[in-house]
Amino acid sequence: MKEGSAADAELPGSVTSAVSAAAAAPAGIPAGDVSAPALTVPEAKAPPEELHAPPAPLAPPAPPAPPAAVPTSHSEAPAPGDAGAKESRDCDCCFDNVPATDGVSCPGKAHFFCGPCLANFLEAFKTSEYAEQKKAKGRALCPMKDSDTPFGDGALAVFVPQDVFDEYLQIRIKVAEQSIQEEFEKENSAKIEELKEKLAKATGSGEQLELDKHRLKIIDDIFTLKCPRCKMAFLDYDNCSAISCSACKCGFCSFCLEDCGKDAHSHFYKNGSKCPNEGGPLFVPHNVWQGYQNARKERLLCEYLAGLPDEMRKKVADLAAPDAKDLGIEMPQDLSAAGLMPEAHGIQRLKVTIPRRMRGLILPVKKDLPSKVELKIPEPSATVRLCSPMLAPIVAWKVTATSFGKSSIAAHLPTDHQVKIEDEWVECRGAKGDIAKGLIKAKHIVGMISLGKDVTLKEANGCGSVLVRKTATQDEGKNALGYWDDGKKVKVVNHWIECSWEGAGPLKRGIVQANCVPENDIVLRGPEEDCQAVLKLFKAKLGFDVEVFSLGGAKPKAAGKAKAAKAKAKGKAKAKAG
Ligand SMILES: [Zn+2]
Ligand SMILES: [Zn+2]
Ligand SMILES: [Zn+2]
Ligand SMILES: [Zn+2]
Incomplete structure (x- = not known):
């Protein structure tokens, strides 16, 4: 995602606001209510022991801290007679009676939470569903849901450990990135509707009409992700890649969009927790998932263009280029049939996993590669993009x-x-x-x-x-x-x-x-036989079979299905012969 998106994420404001937010703690509860047993126990939570015990004595006779310690700038400053009430509060989560300065009131002012409960609550918010996190743009609302205003950062920063707070801020960035993507997707569906209308009205068989039809196919069938069964477009991706359609309950893989019956988890479990077709892992952060999805869209676009007559290809590609750019999809440079679908022309593109500490062993292979083979091994000093299997920072x-x-x-x-x-x-x-x-x-x-x-x-x-x-x-x-x-x-x-x-x-x-730290960043490209020969050399040097993933997709589909199937059959026959 772009750097700019972070700015839209309303990053943490000033932490200095903490004091005034904390000062807001003494909500308008009359002094008498503090000593009375709580009548309104939130939700179905069982009241803890303390509630049955005799109420804690009211404010001690000599207040330990002079009122000057509590900022008085707050507009809802309690009346002088309430002075004792702000000394202690009951946490609405754990029901402990704590000093009022050891927690904060919720934005709706109806609830009070102690520091440890706030920390627990932010921890839980980190793993709550995206829909929940999205409600206040990645900020936490009162768990009692009495207000649409999120907690102020300042107040939270004061009462929550630094690491919990840092991770809480990450949620906001994630939500902002994802909503930008959703915005694009929405614009995309608006474009589709517009095109469909235009095509419905158009008559005749002019070239422009033909081109528009192709553009519609590209944005509607390739760029828009749909449920494989009912074809409803889907946007929400929430960290787990085995998803189910909200309309027809079809369980499907969010990488390859394969219909997996009721539940798609086994699609991953059968293959070492990765999608067998696109290689994407079961749990990935949204931006990583997006990367896999864009690579897939790029490949399908190439396959589609390869199926067009030569004279149409460039025109359709030019027409679809702005749509692709909006979604961050790269357009192919080489529009020849072999350039668009290398695999169908006997060229393999492989992502190879080799442990970094052993890469020195395969460097000699690089010196006498077959002439048409490209082998890209990143320099040891090159930066590597981490990929957390746990989703958390x-x-x-x-x-x-x-x-x-x-x-x-x-x-x-x-x-x-x-x-x-x-x-x-x-x-x-x-x-x-x-x-x-x-x-x-x-x-x-x-x-x-x-x-x-x-x-x-x-x-x-x-x-x-x-x-x-x-x-x-x-x-x-x-x-x-x-x-x-x-x-x-x-x-x-x-x-x-x-x-x-x-x-x-x-x-x-x-x-x-x-x-x-992924180690699958070696790329091998060239004629199938030559690539296989190189892989054999790797095995000889390393002593084991290296893990290989085809960038051309494990299962060619859509355009040129028959052609691809034929190529696959041919490949199999060769593998047997070899
Ligand atoms: Zn508490
Ligand atoms: Zn509340
Ligand atoms: Zn569906
Ligand atoms: Zn899959």
Whole structure:
């Protein structure tokens, strides 16, 4: 998403407003009501024990803080006689009686919440449904739903821990990005209606009419996402990619739009939690999902254009270009049939996953590639976009962390933050009577690293033994726990990528879980046979089959179905022969 969208998100205002918001706490409840048992217990919540206990004594005779401590600028300042009432309040969530300055009133002023309850509430808001988050543009409303005005940031910032508040702000950015997208989609459907009307009125068979028909097909059938069963357009995507149609209850995949019966989750579970056709994971943030969806739309657009007569292609492409631009879809540059549908012409485009620490092994392959093959391996110094499998912001820990509490957090990184990779560490557990647990550099491990599995060690520089460290830092001395010899087997407990970044903070360097750092950024393109030969060389160098994903789509559909099916059959026959 564009930087500009953040500005629209009404980012946190001044935190200084906290004081006045907190001062608003003493809502207009007469002093007598504070001591009386609460008659209106919110919702169906069971009243806690305290309510049955005798009411807490009213304000202590000597107020601990002089009234000067409480700002008096508030317009609804209580009458002098109410002075005692503002000393303590009952939280409308946990019913604890707390000092009035330890919580805030809701924007509607009818409810009061203590600090810990506000924090819990913001935590829950983070995982609530998009529709809920959208109500106040990513800001939290009173849980009792008595007002459409969200809580002020200032008040929340005072009573809620920093990390909870930071994540709360992320929701706003997410909602803003998503609503911009929805705006585009709405404009898109307006365009479709307009075109349909125009075509309905038009007569004859002029070229313009023909072109408009193609444009309508492109924006209506390719750019607009629809339920595979009832064809109702859908906009709402809420983090889980196995969705169901609000109209016909069809369960479908939000990546490939395959009708999966009642529930689409198994579509993902059958394939390692990824869509088998588009490769998208079951849980992804909205912007990542959008990226997959745009790649799919680009591919379908190419297939559609390839099915048009040569003389029409350029004209239709030019006509659809502004629509595509609005949605962030890239137009193809090469409009030749082979350029539009490389797979149908025996050209493969593959995304290859190879662990970064092993990429040195495949560099020799790059030197004598078959002439028509392109192999793109990003430079080790290139930035990498994180992808959080948990949807939540990614926690980067301090490199010096030995335990994982709040004080060990280096930063909360947005789910798709760009980072530079500095090093890679594996935390391993030794055998009984050995170094119990320690960190070693990933380059000293032979083969794949998976959590909970045993790995074999081999010091990368041929020293014969691997230094085991306490923390993910270069320091030796006190940080050194000892050595593990080559050939030793240890169990993988954690896999960390040490990285640095700009933006998020407070620290700019730390370690993140390896599963947040994608390694599928190698691109291989060329004639099918040559690509397969290169993959074989990779296997020989690495010792295992690399994971490959076809950018041409696993299942060619729409335009040129028959042609694609034929190509597929041919491919299968070849695979068998090979
Ligand atoms: Zn409470
Ligand atoms: Zn309220
Ligand atoms: Zn439907
Ligand atoms: Zn799918």
